[in-house]
Structures are given as C-alpha cells and as structure tokens.
Amino acid sequence: MKTLAVALLACLVTPALCRVMSVTLQDDPLEGNTEVTLQLHDGLADNWIARTNYSDETFTNGWAFLELETRPVASDSVQAYSAGYLEAAASHAIIYNSWRNTMKGYCDWQGEEYCVKLREFVKINFKWMLSMIKKHSADDPLWYQAGLVLRQLQGLMDGYAKHNTEGDIPSEDILWMNMSGDLEDLESALKQDNSSRVVRGDGHCSALVKLLPGNTDLFASHVTWNSLQSMLRMQKRYILPFQPEKFKQGVARVPGHTAAFSSYPGILHSADDFYLLSSGLLSMETTIGNSNPALWSNIQPQGEIQEWIRVLVANRLAVDGKSWTKIFRRHNSGTYNNQWMVVDYKRFLPNKVVKPGTLWVLEQIPGLIVARDQSQHLQETSYWASYNVPYYTSIFNASGQPALVEQYGDWFSYDKTPRALIFKRDHVKVRDLGSMISLMRYNDFKNDPLSKCDCDPPYSGENAISARNDLNPSNGTYPFGALGHRSHAGTDMKVTSSALFSEMQYLAVNGPAHDNLPVFRWSTSDYGNNTAHYGHPDEWDFPVVHVSWSW
Template sequence: MLKVVGASWQKTRIGTYILIGAGLLVIGAFFISYMDRPKYNGTYCATAIWSKQTGFHIEYWKQQNDLLNIPKGAARVCYKDSIYENGWAQIEVETQRTYPDWVQAFGAGILEGSLTWNNIYNQWKNTIESSCERDENSQNFCTWLRDLLCENYIRIKETAVQRGEHDHYWHQISLYFSQLEGLETGYIRGASRARSDLEEEIPFSDFLLLNAAADIQDLKIYFENFVANATNGTASDDREDHKVLDEGVTSMASVVVPPHTETAAEPKNFFLPSATMLAKIFQTPDSPTWRLLFGHSTAGSYSSMLRIQKRYKFHYHFSPNIRSNTVPGVDITFTGYPGILGSTDDFYIVKGRQVQSIVGGVGIKNENIDLWKTVNVTEALPLVARVMAANRIAQNRRTWAKAMSRHPFTGCKQWITVDLNKLRPQDNLYTMLAEDEKHDDAALPLNAADEAAINERHNRNKGLVWIVEQLPGRMHLKDVSERFLTGANSTWIANGVPYFDEMLQASGVTRDETSELNTHQALGDDDLTNLEAVDQFMRKHGFRGDLLGEESVAYGNIDIKLFSYNAQIGISDYHAFAGPIFIRLQHMKPRQTLTESASLESSASVDEPKVLASHLKDERLSVSIDDAAQLAELERITERRSVRNDMHAIVMRQHSSGPFKWSGVADYITDVEHQGHPDEFNFPKVTPRWAW
C-alpha cells in the first residue's frame, strides 16, 4: 500500500517491519495472558550479611514463595502480615552458629525491625504513647518508668560485660538487649526505606518500655505506693531483711528498701480478670502412652490486639566464645506483639538439642503490698528477658526453674513447664501401685523386682512438670510431676490464685470457689479429652469487659492458644484464635449429626445459657494486669474490688454477643486507640506453617 502511494522501497521495508513487529507483540501478549503467573501470599523475606570489614548489609528479597532457598547470611527472616486475614501476623527468624552471638542477635533485631516497623509503630501508638499522655498522673508514672528502665539498661549492659564470659545466664541477658538494639536500628531503617513520614519517633526508652510490658502492673503498684507518696514528703527510710527457708523458695536477704510511706490510707492495688491456663496429662484406655492437653488465654487491653506469632531459631552459644556449645533451647515459638522480643502472653514452645518443652504462665494476685518493702526495683531485670534466657540455657525443667529464680523482683506470676520428652510410653503398673499405696489394707508386700520397677518409674517421671510462682522479692519452685501422674485428677487450672500454700499465705489471698476449679467435678475432667473440649472450657470461663453495658472496659481475654502432644506418635498439635473470646456454638457438640446440629440450632437460645451459667454462677474474677497496653485501664480502677458479682448476666450477654467489633462499641468505648486493627475479630483457628 505504501508503494502504491509512491513511498520509497526503504520506507516500505521499514513500514513492513513495524507491522510484523506489532503482530508479533500481539501474538506474544496473547500467549503471555494464558501463562501461569506466580502467586504470592504476602510473605516478605530478607537476609542480614555481616563481615568484620563492612559490618551489616541487608538484602531484601521482596515477596517470596521459595522460603527454603532464602540465603542464610548471619540471619534471615520471613514475615507475613495477615492480621486482617486471620488476626495474626507471622515472623520466622533464623541465625547461623558460625557467627558471633552478638552478630546473630543484632542481625536478627535489624531484620525484624525493618520488616515489622509499621506494626511496631501502631502498637506503640495504641499502647505506650496513648496511655502515657492520657493525664498528668500517667505522664508522671511514665516519666519515672522511662528513667528507671534506662538506668537499669545501662547497669544490665555493664554487668553482662563483666559476667557474661563465665555466667551463661548473663550472656543470654546481654544478647536480649543486643537484639533490642538491633530492633530499634531496623525500625528506623524500615521506616526510612518505606519513605514513611511518621508523626512521632519512638525513643529507645519506649522500646525498653514495650519490652517491660509484663512488669508494668507491678511497677505501677510500686510507684503508687512507694514513689508517688514519697515525693510528697511523707516517706521514711527503711531497711528490712527477708529470708525464706522453705524448700523450693529463693532466699532474699539484705535488700535495700526504697523510701516508702506508712499511712492509714488503703494501699493502691489494681485488679482485672486474669489470664487462664489449663494443663492435663492423661492416658487413654487403649494406650499406656501419656498425652498432654494445654490451653492458655491471655488477658489484656483491646488496644494491644496487634498480634504476632513468632519463631526464633537462634544458634546462640553458652558464652561469647564461638567455640563453646550452642544452647539447648535453640528453637522458640511464642505468641506476642510487634516490638517485643518475648511473649508477654507467657506462652512458649521450646525445642532444641535434647529439649522439647512447653512453658505457660499467668498473673497471680498479691494483696500484700508490704512485700515491696524488700525489693529494690533498680536491681530488677525485665521478666521477659529472664524467661527467654531460661528458655535458651535450660537443659531440663529443673534448670529452667532455677534460672527463673534469679532476680525475682517484678512479675507476680505463676508458671508451669512440662518436659515433653518425659511423656514416654508407660505400663499401668505405676498408676495401679500408686493407687494401692493410698490404702494400707489393700497394699501388698512388694518383691524386689516390683519395688525396683516403681523406683525406676519415679526417677523416669521426675522432672516432668515444674510449677514456679513469683511474688515481689520471692519465688517458690517445685517438681510436681507426681501430682499429675498419681493423683485422682491430672487436670490443673491456673486462674490467678497462688498454688503453693507458702505463696498463698505471703500474698494475703484466700482461696474461694473461683480457685477450686482444679477439682475433678468442677472441671468436668472426663470430658476434657481433646483440644475442642479445652477450647470450650476456655471460652466458658473467659471474660469480656465490653459486655458490661454502660461500665464496659476495653479489657478481657483476647486470644486462645491450644496445644496437645501425643507421646505414642511423637506429634504435637498447636493452633490459636485471635481476638476477644466468644462462644462458638458449632463447637458445643463435636461430631454431631446433621439432625443433632439442626436440633441444637433450634434450642440454643434456650438451653445453652443455662449450661453456661451452671459453670459460671457465683464466680468472682479479680483483676491482674500483665501488658503494657493496660496502662490506659489502670486509672479507672483505683481500689481493691471484684469486677462483677453477677457472672451469670455476663455469660448471657456473652452468649448472644458474638464476635467483638470496634464499630459495635464506638458509642461507649471511645478513648481506646486501635490503629491497624480489623474492625471485627471473627477469625478461624491459625496453625503457623514454618519454613526452617
């Protein structure tokens, strides 16, 4: 056509080439449109590369599907922010043993901070920043707390340098703060890389404050009773020695007491419903193998519900010497929050060289404010750093408990830790003989072989379960394996009341109906045979502060974690639910038929509240706060009291309320920050899938 209109041969050839090229592009686009494109699930990965000459260099790999082949470097990380999808973000960090420990720790911190910087900012904004600026009292407390934490940080670093070479515990404490320093560096780098114009910068003191979340309840009580009054000139100096001689209790002697006041005024204490924890070890009729069921529900402020599942696979050594052995607890999985390097939920799954264990904790009540007279808070270590150090260096549950007994200054806590490696197949002789020993008239003389078998089983099971309790300045720890293996009931419930009589007496708390839930009848022990039954129990005994009508508070049980272990096949099952708990009707009758399901739906509104009320009638929950975000709620509760007498009414509202929605409480909960939160917390269970 070009030739017809008089174009030259050169122009004709050029035009022809253009037409052919356009045609090929059309054909190529057609085929490309039908080609399979890689689908990404939002997982972002990065690697920290380090050398003595150049220091740290971070390689970002954008979205990845092939996680196994992410370059290792000194540390590598993969992170997925799926909070709007299932209520949890997920992060996995791995370090390499061939690098110095401080390089592993700092590199891991940089990687985590650079990928999670946005959620770190939101968590800080929702909790620390909003709570500390709430009023003058909150500002005074946060100023004092920041100064205290910064001074303690300097002292801890100096002590770690002096003792870390020969003290395994102090070496791990040092690495915790090295990781925290890396986290701050990574946060700054991540925000800068994203070219984000944040309204405020997060000072390092607030990174310390985030990581002291588990101590804030105690430090708030200490501040109100011994610091705030002292500034008014009513304090007097005092020095008191406190010695505990009972077996299993850490001795504290010659502790300097800060100034405190002795007035007739009622001491200030702060109570909210505690976290709940359940553990059961049992045998099935058809198998001699022991099984473990474990449930844990965190109590916290709704503003803190930016949740994250973390797995730290850190190949630290026992000492700064890179030639020393790696620690037993290399692989630690826990539930936590952005910007915090441990689980302030107090829920850990620990694995490693000859170690496989679970660690759980809840806050316990303390009505004896005078215990603080024996404590110098300037010597305190953050509770979460102590737990992570114990998780890493402990070779068994006894050494874990001993590590936890160091520096028991803050953190009114009750811990249970189970050695899963000791849940090995057993025959029924041990249980049968143990039962017979309870009745003198039924006991028969044992021959040497039977007696040796019993002793062997006692030694085998020793160290299976330890319970550790801490009050200000004191700690009680004990092997309670026989209570789980030979008692009439193997189920144990922790709900804020001290377990050991010595700690109960020291705390000034009295056992009531609420604390007797660890009886066989109250628990319905025969029905607790699977995780679904544990899930039901945790939900029935949970607390929702947004269901209190005009007096609603943004506080309650904000998750459920469920864990089981079958020793016969060596397989564990773990999953978690995010958000304030609510009754899931579909879980009330497992394995029901379609006919039964239809019948349940038609009668649920009539029958279920009665069933639920039978479990909760006349129960009184008291308050225990163990999260930094709960500062916003502290000023609302300024005296000792029970939250509610009529738990039946709360259950009725909880049954009909369904999932929590921020838009549903906007009219009566207006002063709680929740940046980055989904509106509705109605998520299925989540089982993290790890790559490494």
C-alpha cells in the same frame, strides 16, 4: 467451633502477604566495638546471617506470622543484633500500629512525675546489668545470654529507626513495650498515691495442663486476657543457634535455640506467655500479681533482672523444669509476678505413668519465689489449672490474698474462685483437641451458675475461662473493678499436644470468645469510638489456625 485452618509461613501460600528478607554483614565489629553495619535484602542473599519470613494475615485469620533465623557464621552478638534489626525492618508497619494502640502517650496516662522515677529506675537497672554482663559474661551463662537479649533489643530499636515508613517511635517506648508486664508492678512500686492502672482482682490469662484418660496424651493450653486494643498479634519462631564456646561442653547450641511462641509486634518475648522450646520444654504462665504493699520495697534497681529478660534466658539455657526454675529465680525482680508452668514433653510417654519432672510450677512475688515438681499432682488429678491465684500457701499469704478473701469472699480464694470451680467441673469433658479448645474458649456467663456474683445484674463476663468484660452492662454495679464493664477479654487461645509439640506446632485463634456470645465488633462496641485500634479488623470472627513453619 470452626473447621481448623492451616497457617503455613510460606510465600507460595500467601504471596501477596508474605515477604522474605535477609541481612548480610557489611562491617564486623572489632573486639570492644559494638557497632554493626548490616545490608538489608529483599529475598534471600547467598551470604545471609539472618533471614525472616514475615506475613501479616490479620484480616484473613487474625494473626501476623514471623519466622526468623540466624546463622553461626557470625558471632553470637552479631546474630542477636541482626535478629532484632531484621524483625523490625520486616514488621515495622504493624509495630507502629501496635504502639499507637497500646503504648503511645504512656506518660500522659501515668503522669510525668512517675515517668521521671521510672526513667531513673531503668537507668540504674540497666547500668547495673551492663556492669554485670561485662564482669561475668565470660564465666556465667546467665549473664552471657542476658547480654544477647539486650543486643537483640538494640537491634530492634535500630532496625525500626532506620526502616520504618509510618512514623518514629521513641526508643524508650520500644523498651517499655518489651517491659509491659514489668511496668504494671513498677507502677505500683514507684507510685506513692495508689494511682496505678491495676484493677482490683484484674485477671491475666487462664491456662490448663491436661492429662487425657489413660495418659494417652498431654495437652497444654493458654488463653490471654488483655485489653481489646492489644489484639494486633504475632506468632513467632526464632531460630538462634548461639554457640558460646566457653559454655558448650560438647553441645553445639544452647538447648533452647529454637522457640515458637505467641507474641506482639515489637516485643522480643511472648508476654502472654506461651513458648514451645527446642529443649523439649513448654513454658507458660498466668499472672498472680501482688496485693501486699509492704513487698514493693523489695523492688530495687540494682541486683534484679527484669522478668522478661529472665524468661528468655531460662528458655534458652534450661534442659528440664528444675533447671528452668533455678535459672529464672536468680535476681528476682519482683515485677510481672506470675505462676509459671514448665512442661517437659521429653518425659511424657503415652499410656505410661507421669514421670517426675514432667510438670514444674513456680510462683514469684517481690522477695520470694517458690518452685516444686507437681508431676504427682498431675498424675493424681489429671490436670493443673492456672487462673491468677497463687497455689503455694507461702506465696498466697505473703501476697495479701487472705485480706482480699476476708474483704470480698471466695472469689479471691484458690479453690473456690469461679474459674477454679469451672475447671474442676469441666476438665473431665476433655477428650480431644476440639473439646480442649471448647473448654479454653468457654464463656456462658449469663447462664452458668458458677459465673454468678454479688452484682447487678447477678453475673459477670469475667467469671469464665475466657473473659468478656466488654459485655457487662456499663451501668451495672460490681463489688470490685475486675467484675465490671471494661476493655478486657480473653483475646486468644493456644493449645498443643504431645504430637504437635514434637513438631513445634500448635493450634491458635485470635479474638474474644463467642461460642455462646456475640462476636466482638468495634463498630457495635461502645469502645469503638474512644479506644485506639489502628490496623484492627472490625469483626473478630476468625478460625482456629494450625501454626506450623516453613524452615
């Protein structure tokens, strides 16, 4: 492992790369009028209502960084709009490249017939959400915050449209970038011909909550599994001190007013997901998906809030793991179906027995959510591992997993799938942050017996904590798509400890794991000539960075 580097969001550190910008309010909207006129400034204006500190260090350490803050001198609605507007104004160049790599031509890949259905679904869904926001935002915090999320999204679209210098992005595509997780399931739900892009057994992320021996510390770590073209990444910190008077109850700001998280250009949420919140909570997930076609009928455009919006609302409003799950489960969309882990660092005391409420685990599929306190499990086993397989029996059975086990074997089981066995074998090796990082970046698929499969050759780069499917032979034979050669890897790692969390800090590295494997290079990869990777470095060999903040 390389020596830890420090990434500080301060222009004095990287003056050539860093840009401070702010916006001031030129025209405050009248009641009932949503139009906002903002003035963009290079530097910090005296009467700023939103400011950002942005630096693109992709070629230096693999990340772009964005720290964004609003002030309650303006209404919550204006703050939310300004936050989105300023983010797009500051980071439009990397947003454009990320769009070209991941979303441009979406309807060409998926087919116009599907996109017609998608547009109609989204139109009805947004009309319903807006009607609920209008009707209930005065007396329901969920709808009030949902309205602010949509205002921030509108600000992002408008900010990009006004300030980009690279090329236009349809506002529809910016919405779909934010819906990227939901889209994967909407493709399956709206198509009738099984032509969605979902790969059988496709893995999305590994995660681990690890209690150190003697309960001396509590680590939480997440590894994103994604396409190689998705590696333009951003570390973000939002400070959004919303003050809804009708819900204050003596509290000046919503509990999750500040969030630090790994993310992507032009996306208002994490999408990985990995969040550190001012409420003392850490939320993260791995995707469990749905393999039962009968459940897709539960996905309807009315009555449901898209998953990415529900996550942001739960992150802002929740005070503990239980309340997070209660907020998140409202209006279940059945899209972007994940296992969520919510760690309450307020409840963790070093050298003490794990308190109830320290770890909550929620699983979602269409029509069903199950959530329980798993703190006792954490105390008894010293870890909670997550690897894209449902834990709760009702979720496991309803989502179609038993049929996959019957057809393909233990790979689709909860406790005998390769990552379950690797975590069970190796979590005991974790003694400090360095050994935690080594575990979360682990991939020795050609030598580890737990990485073997009924394949030719008899192993797969999928069968590790951090995948490297690009290294599987293109002429190999595999029983299902997830194990094969494809543009898919563990593309990052994030980890925090109780001490780091107290400062809203964490360690992170971008790029496919390569401790025992070749460094990923576009110039030598067979994906280099046919996969969009605008704005990418050729070689992805970056240090672990310490993500901290200047404000």
